[in-house]
Amino acid sequence: MSSTLKRNNVRISGSGERFIVFAHGFGCDQNMWRLVSPAFENEFRTVLFDHVGAGGSDLAAYNTVKYSTLAGYANDLVEIGDELGVKDAVFVGHSVSSMIGVMASIKAPEMFESLVLVGPSARYIDEGEYIGGFSRAQIDELLESLADNHLGWSAAMAPAIMGNPDRPELGEELTNSFCRTDPDIAKEFARVTFMSDNRDDLGKVTARTLILQCREDIIASEEVGEYVRQNIPNSEMVILNATGHCPNLSAPNEVVAAIKAFV
Amino acid sequence: MSGDHINTPTEDLEDLYENAPCGYLSLRPDGRIFKSNATLSGWIGFSQGELLGKKLHELLTTAGRMFYETHFSPLLRMQGFFNEVALDLVTKDGKKLPVLANAMERRDDAGNLLFIRVTIFLAAQRRRYERDLVDLRTAAEAAKREAIAAKVLAEAGLTEEQAVAELREQFIAVLGHDLRNPLASIGAGTRMLLKEELSERAQKIVALMQGSVSRMSGLIDNVLDFARGRLGGGIAVDLNAREPLELVLQQVVDELRVGSPSRLIETHFEITHKVYCDRARIGQLASNLLGNALAHGAADKPIQFVVSTTSEQLEMSVVNGGDPIPPEAMNRLFHPFFRGDVRDSPQGLGLGLHIASEIAKAHGGTLVVASSPIETRFTFQMPLRPGGEG
Structure with a gap:
């Protein structure tokens, strides 16, 4: 396996002609897509991967300078696409990976013919007329609590490496890698995620774009999703019945149906 | 002893739920609270009635809410439970209450989510202790870094003299090499020229050049030896x-x-x-x-x-x-x-x-x-x- 594919723990399945690439958001890893991606394996070659610092990625590849902005993560995505020869493909990004996909598609416009952004936000912090959903002070509090709550964080990660008596089908290996995140990298990723501002990038997107918006999403509200829709030229928004920030887990069937209708 | 079973109290399960030494919350699939116990209400100041229909994350700080939504909620969905999650609940009068929470999904036979049970334990003391540990660890890491830095400095001091001596030898060696090499080329050139057929005048000039080369070579030796001696190395003899x-x-x-x-x-x-x-x-x-x-x-x-x-x-x-x-x-x-x-x-x-x-x-x-x-x-x-x- 090439170093790029190993670095990002890239997993390929499915048998279609086109690629569909799934990118996970802040707080978890490619397991986020485990209820969604199998539905595409008949029509597509599915690509799952972990951002560096998450899941089964190569932690040694983490570089504080490279990953101090989302561009570092977007470069990784483009490298994965190049490595696999991804062209005119579908990109599905959750949460912060929506913007990582947006940046990658601007950098390599031929790579993705369509983008599906699940719970996207171009900026989390309110600024002037713009409503991101959080004040600067709230984001600072989050970042501080991550920095200061080391044991809480570790304890939070502990269940991920315990057994899983109720869901044996997940298997030992998967269970052990659930949302496994290096705490120090996660802190940095949180900062990069919640301080990011991609509003100027939206207008540069040429791929046709679908925005999947949940109700009652405290991380990325409908207002925030609507801003993304207004600013990406060729985009449409579907509001799901699902609530919360992770419809890929709470309402996978709805997510699958919406993506299939779009592509 | 026949009196034993007479004295065995009967557990009141209703009371066990309401006044258990831990807080209970039951959430609908959409995350809204549909049942809670009196213990929890006592801790956070919201009556059981007030809690009905609220979402768990409404009881959390903004940071905790984001953390919950991005980490614990997916974890619960994926593995059906989480244990020992550290959260800060916000009480009715705005104070933070450090707690630990366990949660478990309840599903029907078809695998549909029925509800989620959450158990909450007070963890103020433990959290304080954990924060102390974190502080201690941070302090220990800082002390370790300082100790390493001090050690490096000390070693540097000890070896400074050696380093100077080494530097001196390197300098002299490099200088000698750099000066001698071009001279050796000139010397080799003159020797090759002498093998050619040269006019008498040319032969004389080349011979003079050879003399200059050997004199120059001697000068270089002297300069280097002087440098070595003056810089503290002395003239070494074998x-x-x-x-x-x-x-x-x-x-x-x-x-x-x-x-x-x-x-x-x-x-x-x-x-x-x-x-x-x-x-x-x-x-x-x-x-x-x-x-x-x-x-x-x-x-x-x-x-x-x-x-x-x-x-x-x-x-x-x-x-x-x-x-x-x-x-x-x-x-x-x-x-x-x-x-x-x-x-x-x-x-x-x-x-x-x-x-x-x-x-x-x-x-x-x-x-x-x-x-x-x-x-x-x-x-x-x-x-x-x-x-x-x-």
Whole structure:
């Protein structure tokens, strides 16, 4: 396996002609897509991967300078696409990976013919007329609590490496890698995620774009999703019945149906 | 004992739920609270009625809410439970209440989510202790970094002297290499030219060039030795008698003859004993003395170069004619950068005699000068086996 594919723990399945690439958001890893991606394996070659610092990625590849902005993560995505020869493909990004996909598609416009952004936000912090959903002070509090709550964080990660008596089908290996995140990298990723501002990038997107918006999403509200829709030229928004920030887990069937209708 | 079962109290399950030593919450699939216990209400100040229909994350700080939504909620969905999650609940009067929470999904036979049960334990003391641990760890890491830095500094101090010595040797080696290499190329070039058919004039010029090369080479040796000595290294000698000394001395003379074809150098070698010396250094000493004689001696008088051994010592003399060395100069003759006068002085720097005397010292020998209107004589003497008996 090439170093790029190993670095990002890239997993390929499915048998279609086109690629569909799934990118996970802040707080978890490619397991986020485990209820969604199998539905595409008949029509597509599915690509799952972990951002560096998450899941089964190569932690040694983490570089504080490279990953101090989302561009570092977007470069990784483009490298994965190049490595696999991804062209005119579908990109599905959750949460912060929506913007990582947006940046990658601007950098390599031929790579993705369509983008599906699940719970996207171009900026989390309110600024002037713009409503991101959080004040600067709230984001600072989050970042501080991550920095200061080391044991809480570790304890939070502990269940991920315990057994899983109720869901044996997940298997030992998967269970052990659930949302496994290096705490120090996660802190940095949180900062990069919640301080990011991609509003100027939206207008540069040429791929046709679908925005999947949940109700009652405290991380990325409908207002925030609507801003993304207004600013990406060729985009449409579907509001799901699902609530919360992770419809890929709470309402996978709805997510699958919406993506299939779009592509 | 028959009284036992009479005294066994009956557990009141309703009361166990309401007044358990932990908080209970039950959430609908959409995350809204549909049942909670009295213990939790007592802790956070919201009545059970007020809690109905709220979402769990409404009881959390903004940070906790984001954390819950991005981490614990997916975890619960994926593995059906989470344990020992650290959260801060916000009480009705706005205070933070540190708690630990476990949660478990309840599903029907078809796998549909029915509800989620959450159990909450007070964790203020434990959290304080954990924060202390984190603080201690941070402090320990800082102390460790400082200790490592201090150690590095200390080691650096100890080795500073060594480092300077090493640097000096490197500097001298590099300087010597850089100066000698181009010179060696010129020397090789002149030797190749002499194999060509050259006009008489060209041959003369090339011969002069060869002389300049060997003189330059001697100068470089002197400069480097001086640098080494002055910078604290001293002149190092490798004493042995593995090869005859005479060959080296003859070579020195030959080189000087090439460089000064008009001058006569008479040699008389009678080296009948083994001499434990650094032959290259003795050659350098001889070259410096002869160079000095060529520079300051009368051009029309021969230079005598006599080397002999007795059973005890080696003696080397270089004699030239010409004006005697003025008495006031005699004292400073072996000092570095001393130049007898400023007239034509191809040796240039005034290091030659200084280095020669240093080489003599390094061999446990002496270098003396006697000068009269008849001749100026430098005499070098050293034991056959410096620093050792026989």
